[in-house]
Amino acid sequence: MSDSPSISRQFSLCTVMETIVHCGPISRASIAKQTGLSKQTISEIARQLEEDGWIRETGRTSGHVGRTAITYEIVPEASCIAAIDLGGRKLRAAIADLAGNVLAEVTEPTDLRGGRHVVEQIASLAHRASAHTGIPFEKVRLAIVGVPGAPDRTTGRVLMAPNIPGLDEFDVSSALAELLGTDVVLENDVNLAVIGERWAGSANGIDDLAYIAIGTGIGAGVMVGGELVRGAGNAAGELGFLPFGSDPFEPESLKVGALERATATAGICARYQALTGRNADVPTIFAAASGGQAEAGRVLNETAHHLALTIAVLSAVTNPRRVVLGGSIGRRMELVERIRALLPLCVPLPVEIGVSSLGSRVTLVGGVAIGLSHLHSALFSGGVPGAQISLPPARVSIVAGSSVTLQSGPLA
Amino acid sequence: MSDSPSISRQFSLCTVMETIVHCGPISRASIAKQTGLSKQTISEIARQLEEDGWIRETGRTSGHVGRTAITYEIVPEASCIAAIDLGGRKLRAAIADLAGNVLAEVTEPTDLRGGRHVVEQIASLAHRASAHTGIPFEKVRLAIVGVPGAPDRTTGRVLMAPNIPGLDEFDVSSALAELLGTDVVLENDVNLAVIGERWAGSANGIDDLAYIAIGTGIGAGVMVGGELVRGAGNAAGELGFLPFGSDPFEPESLKVGALERATATAGICARYQALTGRNADVPTIFAAASGGQAEAGRVLNETAHHLALTIAVLSAVTNPRRVVLGGSIGRRMELVERIRALLPLCVPLPVEIGVSSLGSRVTLVGGVAIGLSHLHSALFSGGVPGAQISLPPARVSIVAGSSVTLQSGPLA
DNA sequence: GTAATTAGTTCGATCACAGAACGAATAAAT
DNA sequence: ATTTATTCGTTCTGTGATCGAACTAATTAC
Numbered sequence: 037m038s039d040s041p042s043i044s045r046q047f048s049l050c051t052v053m054e055t056i057v058h059c060g061p062i063s064r065a066s067i068a069k070q071t072g073l074s075k076q077t078i079s080e081i082a083r084q085l086e087e088d089g090w091i092r093e094t095g096r097t098s099g100h101v102g103r104t105a106i107t108y109e110i111v112p113e114a115s116c117i118a119a120i121d122l123g124g125r126k127l128r129a130a131i132a133d134l135a136g137n138v139l140a141e142v143t144e145p146t147d148l149r150g151g152r153h154v155v156e157q158i159a160s161l162a163h164r165a166s167a168h169t170g171i172p173f174e175k176v177r178l179a180i181v182g183v184p185g186a187p188d189r190t191t192g193r194v195l196m197a198p199n200i201p202g203l204d205e206f207d208v209s210s211a212l213a214e215l216l217g218t219d220v221v222l223e224n225d226v227n228l229a230v231i232g233e234r235w236a237g238s239a240n241g242i243d244d245l246a247y248i249a250i251g252t253g254i255g256a257g258v259m260v261g262g263e264l265v266r267g268a269g270n271a272a273g274e275l276g277f278l279p280f281g282s283d284p285f286e287p288e289s290l291k292v293g294a295l296e297r298a299t300a301t302a303g304i305c306a307r308y309q310a311l312t313g314r315n316a317d318v319p320t321i322f323a324a325a326s327g328g329q330a331e332a333g334r335v336l337n338e339t340a341h342h343l344a345l346t347i348a349v350l351s352a353v354t355n356p357r358r359v360v361l362g363g364s365i366g367r368r369m370e371l372v373e374r375i376r377a378l379l380p381l382c383v384p385l386p387v388e389i390g391v392s393s394l395g396s397r398v399t400l401v402g403g404v405a406i407g408l409s410h411l412h413s414a415l416f417s418g419g420v421p422g423a424q425i426s427l428p429p430a431r432v433s434i435v436a437g438s439s440v441t442l443q444s445g446p447l448a
Numbered sequence: 449m450s451d452s453p454s455i456s457r458q459f460s461l462c463t464v465m466e467t468i469v470h471c472g473p474i475s476r477a478s479i480a481k482q483t484g485l486s487k488q489t490i491s492e493i494a495r496q497l498e499e500d501g502w503i504r505e506t507g508r509t510s511g512h513v514g515r516t517a518i519t520y521e522i523v524p525e526a527s528c529i530a531a532i533d534l535g536g537r538k539l540r541a542a543i544a545d546l547a548g549n550v551l552a553e554v555t556e557p558t559d560l561r562g563g564r565h566v567v568e569q570i571a572s573l574a575h576r577a578s579a580h581t582g583i584p585f586e587k588v589r590l591a592i593v594g595v596p597g598a599p600d601r602t603t604g605r606v607l608m609a610p611n612i613p614g615l616d617e618f619d620v621s622s623a624l625a626e627l628l629g630t631d632v633v634l635e636n637d638v639n640l641a642v643i644g645e646r647w648a649g650s651a652n653g654i655d656d657l658a659y660i661a662i663g664t665g666i667g668a669g670v671m672v673g674g675e676l677v678r679g680a681g682n683a684a685g686e687l688g689f690l691p692f693g694s695d696p697f698e699p700e701s702l703k704v705g706a707l708e709r710a711t712a713t714a715g716i717c718a719r720y721q722a723l724t725g726r727n728a729d730v731p732t733i734f735a736a737a738s739g740g741q742a743e744a745g746r747v748l749n750e751t752a753h754h755l756a757l758t759i760a761v762l763s764a765v766t767n768p769r770r771v772v773l774g775g776s777i778g779r780r781m782e783l784v785e786r787i788r789a790l791l792p793l794c795v796p797l798p799v800e801i802g803v804s805s806l807g808s809r810v811t812l813v814g815g816v817a818i819g820l821s822h823l824h825s826a827l828f829s830g831g832v833p834g835a836q837i838s839l840p841p842a843r844v845s846i847v848a849g850s851s852v853t854l855q856s857g858p859l860a
Numbered sequence: 861g862t863a864a865t866t867a868g869t870t871c872g873a874t875c876a877c878a879g880a881a882c883g884a885a886t887a888a889a890t
Numbered sequence: 891a892t893t894t895a896t897t898c899g900t901t902c903t904g905t906g907a908t909c910g911a912a913c914t915a916a917t918t919a920c
Binding site: 041042044045048073074076077080098099100101102103104 | 906907908909910915916917918919
């Protein structure tokens with residue numbers, strides 16, 4: 037963009053861009069009507085945007101009375117983002133364009149050595165994903181990385197990430213930025229998940245919202261008034277530390293939270309073993325419960341009980357309109373049904389219970405969402421406060437044929 | 449202000465106004481330096497603001513090298529707000545000016561008949577408060593009313609306010625607006641309290657914050673990133689419904705929350721009676737504990753235990769930097785000390801525990817704060833998004849001699 | 861073919877702002 | 891007491907962004 041466009045111009049430019057992004061191919065006359073700006077101004081701005089490569093002509097209107105109009109649309113490939121989901125076991129990367137199209141998506145097992153090895157793996161996977169798109173990696177301006185821990189924006193380190201060793205020992209953000217040559221934003225994976233479900237999942241457009249992920253751990257992403265809740269130490273939503281499920285005053289509860297010890301994978305298995313004397317993994321216990329085994333049913337009932345209380349807590353503190361359950365355990369309908377039955381007995385406020393509809397892709401989708409909004413404001417809002425561009429409508433289905441799963445990673 | 453000042457002008461105007469509000473008496477040259485706008489623009493805007501009566505000359509600089517400068521300041525009495533604290537037993541009203549000076553403060557017992565009687569009482573008390581200021585009531589543009597319940601902004605009714613009957617039966621907001629001739633904003637009293645403590649109390653400038661009021665009930669005002677958390681049904685912070693303290697699955701817990709039954713006045717007294725067989729009010733129990741009585745001490749210990757868990761919950765959900773305790777019970781140091789001792793045993797994240805420093809005035813002070821920010825944006829931001837004016841520094845001490853407590857109300 | 865309608869450009873005027881030049885008022889230096 | 895440096899505030903001029911009106915262009919309806 038030019039040297040120093042005045043605040044007024046930047047504001048108009050942003051408005052126009054937002055209109056084009058949202059209203060698909062649209063003529064300049066229509067933009068003028070919608071934004072209230074004069075036709076002359078729109079033409080000027082459109083010319084500028086076209087010169088800079090952000091928008092392009094895309095056709096003409098026809099059928100209506102009057103002169104045909106040239107319609108404009110965003111140039112999706114003008115700039116891209118990389119969304120990364122760094123899980124304890126799988127590493128996913130996606131490339132999405134300015135319009136929110138996911139152009140490629142690749143997966144491989146996470147490098148268990150952690151630390152700088154993982155950072156290098158991310159960079160390599162991001163490049164490989166971009167190779168599938170046909171768009172050169174230089175177009176990627178921003179990488180959003182979902183991490184299973186609390187990223188500290190001042191130091192670039194990732195704290196409280198027990199599943200991946202070594203990320204609290206160096207500036208992950210800068211190291212990755214160096215390797216990728218892009219800006220890098222680290223964000224907690226559950227935070228991305230809640231944004232994903234709100235943008236393209238089962239909480240579409242809901243402003244007061246929580247997403248609870250239950251799997252090897254338990255954690256939540258919380259949104260309030262459409263804004264993410266991060267907390268003073270980026271530890272908001274660490275529901276594992278809720279003081280019930282097991283004794284919160286046991287010293288152990290300061291390391292692995294009281295609730296996490298009860299409702300996450302390890303806790304469920306431990307309770308099942310205490311009742312039956314048998315070792316079993318979580319899917320087996322669920323299967324046993326479906327088969328009518330009393331002990332397995334009791335374990336699920338207890339788990340549902342704890343989760344109902346968890347939702348009661350969320351309801352009392354932030355009063356969300358909907359709570360979306362996700363993660364390998366949270367998505368199980370057997371559990372969801374039990375929770376839905378319990379809730380009216382212990383929560384006086386209305387809460388809808390949803391189930392994650394994006395499954396294991398949710399973090400990636402959330403990364404795309406937040407990446408897009410970052411990129412849009414970086415490109416078009418020009419530092420003008422209030423000139424916020426809202427997200428384009430979600431189109432998260434993968435472009436056909438571009439999704440690749442690499443089953444064998446470097447250290448599989 | 450004029451017909452339709454352009455967005456650019458409005459932005460500058462808002463910036464200038466903000467600078468004047470914050471930097472006290474200040475010369476136009478200094479404003480230019482601070483804002484980056486040209487001296488010419490500042491002079492123009494200042495002329496306009498002076499004409500409209502928002503600012504005035506207040507003196508000259510001296511002592512420094514160079515020509516003396518005319519300094520400008522806000523005209524505090526140009527516009528006022530009324531802050532009302534509608535409690536179950538006491539009704540307080542304050543009048544504050546644009547600079548945040550509290551000009552008058554009056555109190556009387558709440559009209560126990562509730563409903564429209566209370567609305568009329570508010571109007572009458574607000575007028576009486578304004579009479580003490582010497583400023584005509586017409587200058588009052590906005591009334592902020594703290595209510596012990598959940599105001600519904602769409603209907604203007606106040607829900608979940610058991611202490612004051614009848615407020616859920618009609619549009620309280622409109623009724624009061626009619627009587628006062630001002631805009632009216634209803635807000636939950638604890639929400640105002642947390643804003644008050646953040647503006648002028650023991651949580652100055654802290655963005656991630658909770659204020660817990662413990663008295664006849666228990667409730668919290670929660671702030672996240674400097675923004676109030678209201679929740680989907682304006683019921684955020686209803687900590688009384690937290691599922692511990694007593695059995696959350698008892699049907700009674702859907703009416704009076706499980707935690708509220710344990711930690712609020714009634715619960716404390718009931719537990720004391722169960723242990724000793726004696727009826728006693730809360731101050732008596734505290735006194736007994738100080739005197740070394742074991743049962744009273746045990747009641748306090750249990751209460752502190754529940755409150756520590758409550759803070760653990762807040763910590764896990766929104767991860768506040770500080771939690772401020774208030775209310776007649778929450779302010780007692782005997783309790784605060786016990787809680788501080790328990791916290792490191794059950795909360796892994798750092799949380800500071802503060803004590804309300806504004807006492808019973810906290811809601812009123814919060815009302816002033818939120819009223820000021822409303823008024824500033826209404827007057828100066830001109831609907832320009834992003835043109836937010838931040839609050840002036842707090843000056844909540846009452847102007848000498850203007851504070852009046854009416855001990856006998858109409859229905860005392 | 862003509863009228864009606866819509867799209868987009870050109871032109872002139874206005875407004876907000878920056879920056880330079882200038883006059884005014886003061887403190888420090890001589 | 892005079893000069894000098896410094897700061898304040900105004901006036902003037904140029905630029906950029908915007909609007910609205912007039913105008914041209916292209917299309918459908920009749």
